[in-house]
Amino acid sequence: MSLYLLINLFTLAIPLALSFDKRVHFFTSWKYLIPSLLITMGFFIVWDAIFTGRGVWGFNERYHSNIILLGLPLEEILFFITVPYASIFTIYVIESYFPNFRLSTSQARILSLILMGILLTVAVIHIRRAYTAVNFIASATLIGLVLLLKPEILRRFFLSYLVILVPFGLVNGILTGSFIQEPVVWYNDHETLGIRLGTIPVEDIFYGMTLVLLTHFLMEIFRGRTPGNKKVPG
Numbered sequence: 001m002s003l004y005l006l007i008n009l010f011t012l013a014i015p016l017a018l019s020f021d022k023r024v025h026f027f028t029s030w031k032y033l034i035p036s037l038l039i040t041m042g043f044f045i046v047w048d049a050i051f052t053g054r055g056v057w058g059f060n061e062r063y064h065s066n067i068i069l070l071g072l073p074l075e076e077i078l079f080f081i082t083v084p085y086a087s088i089f090t091i092y093v094i095e096s097y098f099p100n101f102r103l104s105t106s107q108a109r110i111l112s113l114i115l116m117g118i119l120l121t122v123a124v125i126h127i128r129r130a131y132t133a134v135n136f137i138a139s140a141t142l143i144g145l146v147l148l149l150k151p152e153i154l155r156r157f158f159l160s161y162l163v164i165l166v167p168f169g170l171v172n173g174i175l176t177g178s179f180i181q182e183p184v185v186w187y188n189d190h191e192t193l194g195i196r197l198g199t200i201p202v203e204d205i206f207y208g209m210t211l212v213l214l215t216h217f218l219m220e221i222f223r224g225r226t227p228g229n230k231k232v233p234g
Helices: 003-020 026-053 074-097 105-125 130-149 151-175 203-224
Strands: 057-059 185-187
Touching: 003 026, 003 074, 003 151, 026 057, 026 074, 026 130, 026 203, 074 151, 074 203, 105 130, 105 151, 130 151, 130 203, 151 203
Parallel strands: none
Antiparallel strands: 057 185
């Protein structure tokens, strides 16, 4: 079994096992989560395949299987299921056990506008760095869309994402070379800012944010179209 597959299984194991927790009842949200995951996964697979083909990043054959789909290791595709699942589960756990762990409406709006301004400014300045520019523009655009259509999501999301960054940092740290001889995923430094938190490119923080926020946003869109649902975690 490849290291990358083990990382995916480790990421999913505990959230999946606890999805039937009597207080969280996360399994009851699967009907909204599954289509959201599929849409998000489709978007990220296309992005991933293009960047892999252009050498923006790549994968160490030592750490993944020989099953390749669209130029991507099977484990990379599974990453777009396991990480959003674990992250959305974390958001729901926080909602259930810490219902007051959220920003005010004005704080969430101000933080959104500040983040959008910073991300777009950096993207324009470094427009020739593919990962930086595309990633930051995607993050800023998504934050703006959520702010316009489902602003209540951001009240909880920003604080919850700080919590998510702890396990995400551990998983991503291993993928980028922490604790092992070579990285599972390598990056072309000409396509990034060259700023790393340990072994993790700073761009990955916003890549992860986009991955999780898009899944969460789509879930609440689907939930809102179904009559008689309980209050959205926002």
